Amino acid sequence: MPELPEVETIRKDLEKEIVGLTILDFKTEWPKKVFPSEKEVKRRIIGATIKSIERRAKLLIFHLSNNYKIIFHLKISGQLLIRCKGNPSDKYTHHVFGLSKGKQLRFADLRKFGYIKVISETEKDKELEKFGPEPLSQELNPQKFYEIIKNRKKPIKLVLMDQGIIAGVGNIYANESLFLAHIHPERKANNLSEEKAVTLYKKIEQVLKEGLEFRGASDNNYVDAYGEKGRYQEHFRVYGKRDKPCPKCGTTLKYNKVGGRGTVFCPKCQK
DNA sequence: CACATTGTTACCAG
DNA sequence: ACTGGTAACAATGT
Numbered sequence: 001m002p003e004l005p006e007v008e009t010i011r012k013d014l015e016k017e018i019v020g021l022t023i024l025d026f027k028t029e030w031p032k033k034v035f036p037s038e039k040e041v042k043r044r045i046i047g048a049t050i051k052s053i054e055r056r057a058k059l060l061i062f063h064l065s066n067n068y069k070i071i072f073h074l075k076i077s078g079q080l081l082i083r084c085k086g087n088p089s090d091k092y093t094h095h096v097f098g099l100s101k102g103k104q105l106r107f108a109d110l111r112k113f114g115y116i117k118v119i120s121e122t123e124k125d126k127e128l129e130k131f132g133p134e135p136l137s138q139e140l141n142p143q144k145f146y147e148i149i150k151n152r153k154k155p156i157k158l159v160l161m162d163q164g165i166i167a168g169v170g171n172i173y174a175n176e177s178l179f180l181a182h183i184h185p186e187r188k189a190n191n192l193s194e195e196k197a198v199t200l201y202k203k204i205e206q207v208l209k210e211g212l213e214f215r216g217a218s219d220n221n222y223v224d225a226y227g228e229k230g231r232y233q234e235h236f237r238v239y240g241k242r243d244k245p246c247p248k249c250g251t252t253l254k255y256n257k258v259g260g261r262g263t264v265f266c267p268k269c270q271k
Numbered sequence: 272c273a274c275a276t277t278g279t280t281a282c283c284a285g
Numbered sequence: 286a287c288t289g290g291t292a293a294c295a296a297t298g299t
Contacts, residue, residue, distance in 0.1 A: 001277070033295090058278080075295080076277050113278080113295045154289060163279080171277075220276090260291075261277070 001220050002074045003058060004135070004168030005211030006230065010080055011055045013225030017082045018099060022049045023064075025098030033115040034095065044068045044118045045097075057131045057167035063121070071117040071127070072107070078114030081106040082225045090227070110221060131167040135204055140166070145201035149189040156192065157185035158259045160204070169204065172217055172239045175264055177203040179238045184270045185256070185263045210235060238264045 002010070023045045031038040048064040055061070060080070062070040072080065081090055083104045095107035095116060107116065119125055132148070133139035140148075148166070152159045159165055160174040169177075178185050180203040183196060192200070216222055216230030219240055223229055233240075237247050242255040246266035254267045 073278085075279085077296095109296095110298080111276080111296055115295095152288090158289090161278085262275095 001076050001170070001172075002078070002216070002222050003170035003173055003211070004055075005173070005208055005232070006216035006222050007055050007058050007060060007074065007168070008212060009216045009230065010225050011053055011060055013082065014060070014080065014105075015053045017225065018103060018105060019050050019053060021103060022047065022100040023097055024100060026095070027098075028095040030094035030112060033112065035115065035117040041116070041118045045070060050099075056128060056134075057163050058170070059128075061128075067121045068118055069121055071119070071125075073115050073117075074109070075111065075113035075115075077110040077221055079106075079108040079221070079223055079227075080225055081108060081223075081227050130164050132163065132165045134167050135169065135201075136208055140201070142198040142201045145204075146194050146197040149192070149197060150194075152189035154189065155186045155258055156183060156189045156200070157261075157263060159189040161259075161261070166204075169208075171261055171263075172219070172236070173204065173207050173211065175239045176207045176237055179265060179270060180206065182269050182271065185258050185265050187271075238266065240264065 026042050026045060028034050028038055034041055045064060045068060048066040048068065050062050051065050052063045053060065054063065058073065060072040083106055085102045085104055090106055090108050092108040092110045093106045094109055094112065097105040099105060149159050157174050157178060160169045161171065177200060181200040183200055211217060211232045214230055214232035214235065215224055217232035218229035219233040238253055241253050242264050244253055246253055246269060249266065249268050251266055251268040253264050256263050
């Protein structure tokens with residue numbers, strides 16, 4: 001569930017709190033999601049200092065002082081929490097990084113779908129190469145967006161959520177941006193005029209920025225690195241509002257599966 | 272207790 | 286080689 005704004009919020013928290021600290025220890029109760037192995041991860045990271053923290057799509061990447069990097073994927077329910085040693089335990093914590101200055105980084109994950117991977121900076125990693133351009137960066141603007149989507153034949157919502165086409169957009173921000181752009185989620189991407197595509201891209205930027213402003217959407221169990229919920233869910237227009245009135249025209253919002261994923265839209269406003 | 276959940280990949284067909 | 290469509294998968298609270 002954490003999408004671009006949620007992961008970026010966590011990234012900023014972590015940057016503020018733990019860049020410059022040294023990793024003293026690593027413990028896991030769920031080695032199945034630690035790659036290449038618990039033992040090798042320990043060998044690679046203990047003693048190294050966290051130099052910088054980057055986000056790519058929905059991934060977080062810690063760059064270490066020793067030419068290794070740690071990649072985190074939170075998937076549906078992962079949380080990264082900054083705590084002090086001895087703080088009360090956090091439910092569903094499966095991995096703990098002991099840090100200098102008495103700090104801890106705890107990876108909690110109810111569903112256990114999230115993972116940790118440590119690789120060398122020079123190692124080519126398929127996972128990091130597959131992503132499309134980042135919205136809110138120089139890599140994308142309305143015209144480039146149009147070029148990227150204009151030949152895609154699948155539903156626009158699936159194009160938005162395809163990490164290989166555009167990085168970081170998930171179900172919440174796809175639903176919300178399509179609503180604001182008045183585009184039906186199942187419209188084929190190649191069916192959108194340049195004008196419509198430009199509008200859509202601007203709406204994507206808008207909802208991502210709103211998400212950042214409210215420190216993410218805690219519709220489910222998302223929390224920032226301090227364990228605090230975001231507030232963007234209070235501003236959803238359609239996401240999770242199946243059978244409620246459209247905020248624009250009052251028509252009952254419809255729910256469909258698009259590509260097997262829950263999708264809410266206004267049948268009147270979104271064509 | 273079967274189900275919903277969701278980002279991602281595996282697999283297949285075209 | 287690439288695209289699109291669908292199933293499968295991770296695990297568990299409800």
